[in-house]
Amino acid sequence: MKHLSLLQRVTSADIQSFPFPHIVVPNALPSELHDELRTSFPSPDELGIDSTQDNYRWSTKALDLPKTSEISELWREFIRYHSSHLFWSEVVRVFGQSICNHFPHHFQSPEQLLLLESAVRDMASEGKNPLMLDAQISGNTPAITPGVPRGVHFDSPNALYAGLYYLRQVDDCSEGGDLQIWHWKTDYSDRKKAAAYKEGVATRHVQLFKTVRYQSNTLVFLLNTLDSLHSVTERQPTKSTRQFVNLVCDTPSPLFDLRPFIHQRAINFIKRAIRGLA
Secondary structure: OHHHOOOOOOOHHHOEOOOOOEEEEOOOOOHHHHHHHHHOOOOOOOOOOOOOOOOOEEEEOHHHHHHOOOOOHHHHHHHHHHOOHHHHHHHHHHHHHHHHHHOOOOOOOHHHHHHOOEEEOOOOOOOOOOEEEEEEEEEEOOEOOOEOOOOOEOOOOOEEEEEEEEOOOOOOOOOOOOEEEEEEOOOOOHHHHHHHOOOOOOHHHEEEEEEEOOOOOOEEEEEOOOOOEEEEOOEOOEOOOEEEEEEEEEOOOOOOOOOOOHHHHHHHHHHHHHHHHO
16 A cells, blocks of 8 residues: 555655754655545535534544545545554654654654554553554635634644645635744744743744645645644635645654743743732
8 A cells, every 4th residue: 555655755865854854745646646535535514514614624533434434445545544554654764763863762763663553543442552643634614704723833742743735626726725834033942932832823933934835735744843833824715625634643642841941930920910910
């Protein structure tokens, strides 16, 4: 099933290390496979999503696919592969050394990474702590009003990687929905990053690095670190659904500490107390 892999055309040499390890891969899949996936992409209604919601971000987990009879066999195979240990071995082939370099207290070597147990997210056996992989059929419902689903953020500290594979409709002429990659201001230490972070980081703390267009057959894949800031540009009103596959890997314990340092916790406490007295 290697022909299904979104990483089949990628090597470690393709990794861009700044501002965090990531790849952007145009034409990630052979055109015939891409065309078939795009043509048979399930509609939100087929997946039980209320498509009348305004720019609603939805995901159907790999765990839930057996409950959905409308999905084609190709899509079932595609999702099974990208939530399997075979795909994990592809991730290690490309990102193994980067993973160990960024998280040396958790992972010692690419060889050790291959020995880790993995399972489909939310399907681990009781008492086991494997890597939890997911491949989600995802999208945003049509936009009635201009809007941004999420501001500048990184993913949960338990997330090891994130991947987005775009399958834009042929007749989608909408504006927005592009991925933006950001970096912290150059004088920001890890201490300062932790203090400044909240969901929707204020732009005074960050600078835009690049924008990846929402273009079909484009893959964006990144390691999730304290520096892995990204966002989606504002979608303008459109009748089109934004279509993509969302790749996820969760770890049993956090990979980095997001709690503010003790001095910042004291400052935040004082601020809350002052607001309470106002």
